[in-house]
Amino acid sequence: MMYRMAKVIVDVPSRETDRPFDYLIPESMSEWIEVGSRVGVPFGRRTVQGFVVSLHEEPEMDKSRMKPIQELLDLLPPLPHDLVELAAWMSKKYACSMISTLQLMIPAALKGKAERYIHLNEDNEVSGELDEGALFALPSVLSREEEEIISYLRSSGPVTMSHLSLRYPAHSKLIKGLLGNGILSESQSIKDKIRKKTIKTVAATVSGEEAEIALASFGAQARRQKEVLNFLLEVGVTLSLQEVLSTLQVTAGTVKKLVEKGYAVIEDVEVFRDPYQDRHFKGTVPLERTPEQDYVYNALINTLNKRTNDVFLLHGITGSGKTEVYLQTIERCISMGRQAIVLVPEISLTPQMVERFKGRFGAKVAVMHSRLSTGERYDEWRKIREGRVEVAIGARSAVFAPFKDLGLIVMDEEHETSYKQEETPKYHTRDVAVRRAQQHGAAVILGSATPSLESYYAARSKSDDNFAPILLEMNQRASGSSLPGVHIVDMREELKEGNRSMFSRALHSGIASRLERGEQTVLLLNRRGHSTFVMCRSCGYVAGCSECDISLTYHQKSNNLRCHYCGYSAPAPSICPECGSEHIRYFGTGTQRVEGELSKLFPGIRVIRMDVDTTSEKGSHEKLLQAFREKKGDVLLGTQMVAKGLDFPDVTLVGVIAADTALNFPDFRSAEKTFQLLTQVAGRAGRHQLPGEVVIQSYVPDHYSIVHASGHDYNSFVREELNHRKALHYPPYSRLILVTMSHEKLPLLLRMAENFVVELKGKAQKHGWYGSLDRFMPEALDILGPVASPMPRIKNRYRFQCMVKYRGNIDAVSLVRETASATVDNLRDASLQISIDVDPQMLM
Numbered sequence: 001m002m003y004r005m006a007k008v009i010v011d012v013p014s015r016e017t018d019r020p021f022d023y024l025i026p027e028s029m030s031e032w033i034e035v036g037s038r039v040g041v042p043f044g045r046r047t048v049q050g051f052v053v054s055l056h057e058e059p060e061m062d063k064s065r066m067k068p069i070q071e072l073l074d075l076l077p078p079l080p081h082d083l084v085e086l087a088a089w090m091s092k093k094y095a096c097s098m099i100s101t102l103q104l105m106i107p108a109a110l111k112g113k114a115e116r117y118i119h120l121n122e123d124n125e126v127s128g129e130l131d132e133g134a135l136f137a138l139p140s141v142l143s144r145e146e147e148e149i150i151s152y153l154r155s156s157g158p159v160t161m162s163h164l165s166l167r168y169p170a171h172s173k174l175i176k177g178l179l180g181n182g183i184l185s186e187s188q189s190i191k192d193k194i195r196k197k198t199i200k201t202v203a204a205t206v207s208g209e210e211a212e213i214a215l216a217s218f219g220a221q222a223r224r225q226k227e228v229l230n231f232l233l234e235v236g237v238t239l240s241l242q243e244v245l246s247t248l249q250v251t252a253g254t255v256k257k258l259v260e261k262g263y264a265v266i267e268d269v270e271v272f273r274d275p276y277q278d279r280h281f282k283g284t285v286p287l288e289r290t291p292e293q294d295y296v297y298n299a300l301i302n303t304l305n306k307r308t309n310d311v312f313l314l315h316g317i318t319g320s321g322k323t324e325v326y327l328q329t330i331e332r333c334i335s336m337g338r339q340a341i342v343l344v345p346e347i348s349l350t351p352q353m354v355e356r357f358k359g360r361f362g363a364k365v366a367v368m369h370s371r372l373s374t375g376e377r378y379d380e381w382r383k384i385r386e387g388r389v390e391v392a393i394g395a396r397s398a399v400f401a402p403f404k405d406l407g408l409i410v411m412d413e414e415h416e417t418s419y420k421q422e423e424t425p426k427y428h429t430r431d432v433a434v435r436r437a438q439q440h441g442a443a444v445i446l447g448s449a450t451p452s453l454e455s456y457y458a459a460r461s462k463s464d465d466n467f468a469p470i471l472l473e474m475n476q477r478a479s480g481s482s483l484p485g486v487h488i489v490d491m492r493e494e495l496k497e498g499n500r501s502m503f504s505r506a507l508h509s510g511i512a513s514r515l516e517r518g519e520q521t522v523l524l525l526n527r528r529g530h531s532t533f534v535m536c537r538s539c540g541y542v543a544g545c546s547e548c549d550i551s552l553t554y555h556q557k558s559n560n561l562r563c564h565y566c567g568y569s570a571p572a573p574s575i576c577p578e579c580g581s582e583h584i585r586y587f588g589t590g591t592q593r594v595e596g597e598l599s600k601l602f603p604g605i606r607v608i609r610m611d612v613d614t615t616s617e618k619g620s621h622e623k624l625l626q627a628f629r630e631k632k633g634d635v636l637l638g639t640q641m642v643a644k645g646l647d648f649p650d651v652t653l654v655g656v657i658a659a660d661t662a663l664n665f666p667d668f669r670s671a672e673k674t675f676q677l678l679t680q681v682a683g684r685a686g687r688h689q690l691p692g693e694v695v696i697q698s699y700v701p702d703h704y705s706i707v708h709a710s711g712h713d714y715n716s717f718v719r720e721e722l723n724h725r726k727a728l729h730y731p732p733y734s735r736l737i738l739v740t741m742s743h744e745k746l747p748l749l750l751r752m753a754e755n756f757v758v759e760l761k762g763k764a765q766k767h768g769w770y771g772s773l774d775r776f777m778p779e780a781l782d783i784l785g786p787v788a789s790p791m792p793r794i795k796n797r798y799r800f801q802c803m804v805k806y807r808g809n810i811d812a813v814s815l816v817r818e819t820a821s822a823t824v825d826n827l828r829d830a831s832l833q834i835s836i837d838v839d840p841q842m843l844m
């Protein structure tokens with residue numbers, strides 16, 4: 001079938017252009033253009049990049065008004081059909097533009113931009129041979145310089161303006177003149193940021209008798225050439241030119257002479273940049289499965305065999321051998337000729353994790369790391385697209401790995417918030433993984449020691465048709481070691497006993513004895529963002545909102561406390577309303593302060609600090625961990641990053657400096673986050689022969705998240721937490737949409753935000769949905785706000801937000817999206833921005 005027309009999504013980020021545009025397919029391209037092809041198309045007066053989303057036989061509208069596709073940018077379309085379909089699904093689900101979702105799926109190297117090129121104007125060329133006489137056919141007499149420019153362009157072909165002016169720095173006026181009188185002209189073309197990497201190779205072109213003759217022909221001055229040819233003949237295969245030059249200590253000129261004589265060829269050969277080329281990975285073999293692992297493994301293999309497209313929630317304690325199960329399941333998946341994706345939170349994509357997959361699957365694995373260079377990322381991606389690898393491991397964007405026949409998607413640490421992308425498109429990797437698996441009839445494994453409440457509830461209640469995972473559990477450590485003992489220290493008591501230091505006596509003596517024995521300590525400073533809350537150090541009281549059950553945020557400027565869900569505000573207290581103590585203040589301790597205190601208390605202690613400051617450089621995270629592994633540090637001190645997936649045999653003490661800080665983060669998930677973090681970090685101690693110990697310091701030692709984390713008791717925690725969520729209609733008993741509006745003018749913004757809420761309420765009312773979630777209605781929708789955002793002003797723009805809370809089978813996203821569009825249209829002010837976050841993870 002001949003397609004004559006293509007619908008193209010263009011790379012122009014605006015609401016008006018968020019739809020497909022029609023283009024004619026030139027006959028020369030019709031064999032090549034597919035759904036998913038990347039093309040350059042004329043758009044207004046520019047050339048822009050776009051993606052073909054559908055093909056049609058006959059144009060729907062008048063052909064004469066349609067423009068043809070200008071260029072096809074790749075022979076193999078970068079996007080397979082299923083990803084184009086997935087992009088459409090995501091754009092609806094997350095209320096974002098189609099181009100923003102398509103862009104997610106291709107490597108940055110392919111985000112081409114139009115470049116302007118200068119070339120000889122064909123119309124002025126005398127057709128046929130380009131002989132000297134051609135120039136004299138031109139209308140005016142040209143200067144020598146002009147002729148030089150023209151003959152350069154004739155041999156070079158089109159070049160960029162900057163290239164040309166670099167070459168002829170003194171002649172920009174002449175070039176302008178040539179453009180003006182039509183001898184040169186300008187065009188646009190899409191240029192990629194990065195090209196495929198090639199290297200020059202060299203090989204002999206002669207052999208046998210011919211070679212003998214060739215060798216005999218060299219005179220004494222050509223001794224070096226003879227040496228090179230001899231070498232090439234001896235080796236008998238194509239070699240990199242660089243290698244030949246450095247081995248024989250000859251110059252490129254010598255080799256070129258051989259080429260001129262026809263005895264050798266130099267060719268450009270495409271190579272893949274390999275970020276791990278200097279690393280050797282020790283091979284590993286599958287371990288004999290424990291009974292628990294065997295049960296889980298069989299359930300997974302059964303699904304793979306039957307292609308039943310099941311989603312599993314694997315709840316396994318830290319060290320229960322989940323990763324080993326992933327490895328063995330993937331092995332089976334590959335042996336069936338299908339491919340697998342392994343998703344890990346960016347933070348735990350440590351060398352250890354990479355090593356385990358490379359160790360088992362070697363070159364069959366592509367690694368997609370945010371810290372790879374653009375070129376390296378592009379090459380890892382190409383290995384997947386061209387079918388050269390069978391496993392992709394990476395952070396959230398690896399879910400788009402363009403495999404042909406996916407059999408399995410593994411999502412490790414599925415509860416991690418980093419699976420939600422915080423910039424537009426604000427997608428959740430878990431939902432996308434489940435959808436993608438449906439497209440391929442693949443299985444999904446969501447693994448965690450502390451599954452998110454959403455996933456766990458979905459598995460238990462089976463109330464959601466689209467997402468009802470099958471629960472699998474592993475409760476024993478695979479190595480047979482036991483979970484460490486956890487000791488909770490009440491910091492209020494420490495203060496009463498006169499200890500004003502940030503270290504309790506238990507933690508202090510714990511560190512001291514580790515130093516003596518030459519064992520190691522991990523110290524976690526539990527701190528998220530820069531939130532400030534007010535806490536009493538005497539009794540642990542924290543100021544909170546009674547309506548929303550979250551902490552109030554302290555605003556220094558106005559010296560008051562605010563709830564950023566509902567807008568409630570109150571003056572900051574100077575004495576504790578609970579116990580009358582004056583030890584009430586806003587809280588926050590940095591890693592640097594802890595480090596300082598440590599070296600004061602333990603002179604000579606070697607501290608390895610890991611936080612955003614010390615890990616901003618490429619590879620620094622790995623270097624710090626490597627140093628700790630080599631025992632170049634006594635203490636590893638850090639924020640969340642120290643809690644994840646690390647496995648050090650000599651760590652026997654884990655201390656949590658202030659377990660409460662995350663608890664007081666103004667987020668309804670703060671208890672869950674605290675429980676998860678404490679459970680994770682407690683799992684770091686005593687994973688091997690030496691028994692481990694955990695010390696948790698807290699001002700609210702009775703809080704259920706801390707008590708249950710210390711007992712390694714997920715089920716009890718979940719029971720209690722679900723009760724709270726249910727009472728206040730938080731997820732998983734409702735869904736949320738966070739709408740943030742911003743504008744430079746505060747009064748206008750406020751009016752618009754209020755309008756928006758009124759409009760939305762009206763629409764919901766018409767459907768019969770609007771009303772408090774307290775009332776017994778299977779379908780209900782409530783709107784909180786508008787209130788000033790927790791960060792009320794960013795880059796001179798004021799920000800207001802409101803939260804839509806709903807349950808039941810309601811298309812609330814479309815409702816919000818329509819209302820947002822109408823609000824912007826009515827105002828006719830493009831600087832009013834409305835951002836929509838569906839199922840938000842960060843309510844900031």
Ligand code: ADP
Pocket residue numbers: 287288289290293316317318319320321322323324325478479
């Ligand atoms: P998880 O991913 O659940 O934290 P891992 O797969 O990392 O658990 O396993 C924890 C430790 O137990 C690792 O050191 C691993 O090599 C070891 N292990 C896993 N499975 C087995 C097994 N079947 N037999 C012996 N050791 C195992």
Ligand code: ZN
Pocket residue numbers: 536537538539540541576577578579580581
């Ligand atoms: Zn108090």
Ligand code: ZN
Pocket residue numbers: 545546547548549563564565566567568
């Ligand atoms: Zn509130």
